Amino acid sequence: MANQLAAKLHRGMIEYANSTNVDKPGVTNWPSSLSVRTPDGILGACARKVWYSRKGYPSSREVNPNYLFSAMMGDYIESLVVDLFQRTSAWTRLFPIAVQTPFYLEDMNLSGKIDIILENIDSGSLAGVDVKSVSAFKTSLCLPRPDISNALQCFAYLHYFSEKNIFGGHLDRWYILYVSRSETWELKSKKNTSPLMQIWDFCIEKKDDHMVISTPSGVLEYPEVSVSALHERQAEIDKACQADDPPPREYKLKYSEEEILGKYKQDKLRFKKDKTAVEKWLKAGAKEGELDLELGDFECMVCPYKDLCWNEVRLERSGTLF
Numbered sequence: 001m002a003n004q005l006a007a008k009l010h011r012g013m014i015e016y017a018n019s020t021n022v023d024k025p026g027v028t029n030w031p032s033s034l035s036v037r038t039p040d041g042i043l044g045a046c047a048r049k050v051w052y053s054r055k056g057y058p059s060s061r062e063v064n065p066n067y068l069f070s071a072m073m074g075d076y077i078e079s080l081v082v083d084l085f086q087r088t089s090a091w092t093r094l095f096p097i098a099v100q101t102p103f104y105l106e107d108m109n110l111s112g113k114i115d116i117i118l119e120n121i122d123s124g125s126l127a128g129v130d131v132k133s134v135s136a137f138k139t140s141l142c143l144p145r146p147d148i149s150n151a152l153q154c155f156a157y158l159h160y161f162s163e164k165n166i167f168g169g170h171l172d173r174w175y176i177l178y179v180s181r182s183e184t185w186e187l188k189s190k191k192n193t194s195p196l197m198q199i200w201d202f203c204i205e206k207k208d209d210h211m212v213i214s215t216p217s218g219v220l221e222y223p224e225v226s227v228s229a230l231h232e233r234q235a236e237i238d239k240a241c242q243a244d245d246p247p248p249r250e251y252k253l254k255y256s257e258e259e260i261l262g263k264y265k266q267d268k269l270r271f272k273k274d275k276t277a278v279e280k281w282l283k284a285g286a287k288e289g290e291l292d293l294e295l296g297d298f299e300c301m302v303c304p305y306k307d308l309c310w311n312e313v314r315l316e317r318s319g320t321l322f
Contacts, residue, residue, distance in 0.1 A: 155206070
């Protein structure tokens with residue numbers, strides 16, 4: 001019979017994940033928890049998500065072996081990238097002098113591991129590299145510019161390691177190296193200045209204390225993303241995590257019709273099918289409750305605490321119930 005092995009792996013991966021994925025209360029923040037507060041809202045992680053994680057609540061979603069497999073692929077892809085730099089260093093003149101290096105940023109209460117530090121063999125200058133393997137959907141989002149959460153991580157790394165001079169050389173930039181896990185139509189149909197179809201990168205630098213990103217279409221400046229803004233936001237989140245109750249939600253799982261219409265008028269609807277649905281609704285008279293479209297913030301849709309947060313699911317944590 002077909003797919004017997006796949007079925008066994010499917011079950012085995014669920015059991016493996018359940019046996020190893022034990023959430024414990026934490027005292028430090030992960031790089032993915034970084035965010036800044038701006039006049040237009042939050043850029044990066046939701047404080048409520050960090051609260052659930054720091055308090056040790058388990059994910060309210062069932063284990064999805066497909067997601068787990070993608071995450072495992074990401075680990076292997078990172079090793080592949082390191083191997084490629086090592087094999088080609090005689091020609092690229094770039095060599096990875098540090099891989100998976102643990103760190104703790106005391107001023108941001110942040111801990112984790114950096115992927116790669118590259119050294120220019122000729123000049124001795126250094127650059128950090130954060131490797132991100134992405135799905136077909138994430139590829140479509142990250143081709144023109146990097147995911148803001150990824151950029152915030154690299155900006156924090158750049159701030160810390162350029163100040164500390166841990167690796168003995170001048171480090172003034174950090175790269176986000178994206179690797180698509182498949183040859184998507186998005187990659188084949190859109191012009192990408194990278195000569196490698198499935199690999200492209202962006203360069204993060206610091207200018208007058210704020211973040212700048214070099215992209216194929218030009219340099220993007222983020223004056224609202226500064227070292228001081230990161231510090232202020234992390235202090236805010238640390239204070240929120242000391243409370244027994246979760247902080248307010250900072251993203252929306254579902255937009256109202258008015259909010260969708262506002263995004264349509266501002267040309268912020270990404271997909272043509274969404275714009276078509278709104279236009280059809282407007283043509284029919286825009287009657288309340290008849291817009292056949294459900295949209296929300298991406299951060300909410302992919303959050304592991306989505307059900308717990310929005311449906312008030314009662315889950316066990318450290319012997320108590322929320």
